[in-house]
Amino acid sequence: MSNNAYVRDFPILNQMMNGKPIVYLDNGATTQKPDSVVRAICGYYGGCNANPHRGAYELSIKATSVYESARDKVAKFIGADNSCEIIFTKNATESLNLVAYSYGFNNISAGDEIVLTILEHHSNLVPWQQIAKAKGAVLKYIYLNEDGNLNYEDIDNKITEKTKIVAVVHVSNVFGLINDVKKVADKAHSVGAVLVVDGSQSAGHRPIDVKALGADFFAFSGHKMLAPMGIGVLYGRKTLLEDMPPFLTGGDMIEYVEEQTTTFAELPNKFEAGTQNVGGAAGLSAAIDYIESVGFDESERIEKELIAYALPKLRELPYIELYGCDSKFNNKTGIITFNVKDVHPHDVATILDAEGVAIRAGHHCAQPLHRYLGVNATCRASFYLYNSIDDVDRLIEGLRKVRKVMHLDA
Amino acid sequence: MLDDIYTELIAEHSRTPEHRHHLENPTFTERGHNPSCGDEITLELRVADDKIVDASFTGVGCAISQASTDMMIDLLKGKSIEEAQRLANLFLSMIKGEVDDETELEDLEDAAALKNIANMPARVKCATLAWHTLRNTLN
Numbered sequence: 001m002s003n004n005a006y007v008r009d010f011p012i013l014n015q016m017m018n019g020k021p022i023v024y025l026d027n028g029a030t031t032q033k034p035d036s037v038v039r040a041i042c043g044y045y046g047g048c049n050a051n052p053h054r055g056a057y058e059l060s061i062k063a064t065s066v067y068e069s070a071r072d073k074v075a076k077f078i079g080a081d082n083s084c085e086i087i088f089t090k091n092a093t094e095s096l097n098l099v100a101y102s103y104g105f106n107n108i109s110a111g112d113e114i115v116l117t118i119l120e121h122h123s124n125l126v127p128w129q130q131i132a133k134a135k136g137a138v139l140k141y142i143y144l145n146e147d148g149n150l151n152y153e154d155i156d157n158k159i160t161e162k163t164k165i166v167a168v169v170h171v172s173n174v175f176g177l178i179n180d181v182k183k184v185a186d187k188a189h190s191v192g193a194v195l196v197v198d199g200s201q202s203a204g205h206r207p208i209d210v211k212a213l214g215a216d217f218f219a220f221s222g223h224k225m226l227a228p229m230g231i232g233v234l235y236g237r238k239t240l241l242e243d244m245p246p247f248l249t250g251g252d253m254i255e256y257v258e259e260q261t262t263t264f265a266e267l268p269n270k271f272e273a274g275t276q277n278v279g280g281a282a283g284l285s286a287a288i289d290y291i292e293s294v295g296f297d298e299s300e301r302i303e304k305e306l307i308a309y310a311l312p313k314l315r316e317l318p319y320i321e322l323y324g325c326d327s328k329f330n331n332k333t334g335i336i337t338f339n340v341k342d343v344h345p346h347d348v349a350t351i352l353d354a355e356g357v358a359i360r361a362g363h364h365c366a367q368p369l370h371r372y373l374g375v376n377a378t379c380r381a382s383f384y385l386y387n388s389i390d391d392v393d394r395l396i397e398g399l400r401k402v403r404k405v406m407h408l409d410a
Numbered sequence: 411m412l413d414d415i416y417t418e419l420i421a422e423h424s425r426t427p428e429h430r431h432h433l434e435n436p437t438f439t440e441r442g443h444n445p446s447c448g449d450e451i452t453l454e455l456r457v458a459d460d461k462i463v464d465a466s467f468t469g470v471g472c473a474i475s476q477a478s479t480d481m482m483i484d485l486l487k488g489k490s491i492e493e494a495q496r497l498a499n500l501f502l503s504m505i506k507g508e509v510d511d512e513t514e515l516e517d518l519e520d521a522a523a524l525k526n527i528a529n530m531p532a533r534v535k536c537a538t539l540a541w542h543t544l545r546n547t548l549n
Binding site for chain 1: 411412413415416418421425446447448449470471472473474476530532533536
């Protein structure tokens with residue numbers, strides 16, 4: 001697989017970065033978009049654009065059909081029973097804020113507990129902190145085993161009769177480890193709590209079945225799974241969504257508006273105020289088509305092959321420290337987080353950039369996790385279905401130069 | 411490009427920063443932070459008669475932020491507050507690419523070595539962290 005055939009569908013990767021062919025290993029932050037997705041967005045704006053749900057003319061009906069068929073596709077993609085359980089948002093962050101402010105704000109009282117894991121991205125942490133503060137609720141964290149997996153005993157300790165909400169990341173954006181969400185769901189449901197799942201790093205990487213996971217809410221961003229930026233999804237169980245007040249209010253989410261009062265539209269429109277990102281939905285729909293045409297068996301095989309090739313090579317370098325790489329590959333997506341001894345991650349990223357290799361350096365929007373690990377920052381290389389063995393070789397080659405550039409080794 | 415940035419001088423300042431320690435009885439203590447990358451420094455200054463008599467820093471960060479801080483403190487010691495403000499403005503103008511006259515930049519001493527950061531947008535915040543923190547302290 002030194003030449004991954006899928007890369008041909010991603011023309012952006014056919015360019016130079018600092019004079020070298022680009023190796024894009026920052027897929028955890030955002031993925032590139034295949035030609036078919038770019039064409040779908042252009043096709044929408046070039047041929048179907050009108051304001052959906054409003055116009056009584058053919059073009060508006062076309063736009064509505066693009067938007068609503070994308071919703072149907074997403075519902076199928078994640079195993080939702082009903083398309084009205086799919087709310088389009090701008091990203092996972094907005095989806096999680098919707099849950100926090102609409103469900104959380106109205107179902108949490110002083111003394112109640114919200115349980116998170118220490119793995120959470122800020123997007124599934126800061127909103128809950130805000131709700132806990134506003135309501136006088138208690139925020140608790142589930143911690144980890146040595147290998148970076150959730151400590152399942154701690155789940156039992158932290159989730160109690162007082163717990164109203166449990167929020168858990170499906171795949172950690174720092175470790176790439178896949179959490180046993182079902183186990184957390186069972187415990188949460190046994191005390192009557194709802195389970196909120198951040199699927200930003202799992203959607204598009206592994207098949208999603210919200211019912212099998214036991215997710216009451218499931219949030220993800222389009223742009224981390226080949227779709228454009230600015231389109232995201234919130235799945236919510238219908239009975240929960242029906243009882244929740246709107247998050248944003250305004251046009252298109254109403255039934256009757258009087259001078260002093262308003263009644264709200266049915267699901268899903270109740271949660272989609274104002275003109276939505278229909279072009280983004282068209283792109284997301286094409287992204288799902290692309291992912292399904294490759295197939296999860298194949299994309300998972302590629303990610304695992306890259307990890308299995310990269311990890312021993314990295315372990316050969318005595319100055320590389322790995323995080324969350326001790327457990328078996330079948331529990332891990334294509335994310336490798338590491339440090340080069342005595343070199344700050346930001347300097348590593350600059351040196352790799354000069355070699356044409358794009359990685360992420362910093363705290364990856366997971367400051368509490370980094371504090372828990374006792375490190376200030378880390379480097380992260382994250383693979384997706386278009387990456388190849390050659391890309392890994394280029395990463396390793398770049399890493400071999402880092403300490404020399406920093407005048408640490410001869 | 412890399413050799414222009416990661417010079418021996420910058421490696422030296424970042425690896426063994428002379429001024430990374432606490433001061434006794436600092437007049438000013440100011441924290442600076444880059445939330446996007448996690449770099450953070452605490453700058454300590456002892457000021458007497460409008461003069462910076464001593465300065466130091468603590469914190470963590472990349473080679474560029476650490477070296478920049480260390481070189482800034484080298485420069486500050488013994489300077490008047492007014493002169494320190496002028497130098498901070500000169501450094502920030504250099505990083506913005508507004509000043510590149512070698513003679514003018516001589517006033518920055520070692521810190522002038524960071525001139526090429528002007529061509530590296532991703533690292534501007536690293537180089538300027540200490541200097542922004544200094545400006546906040548003195549203003």
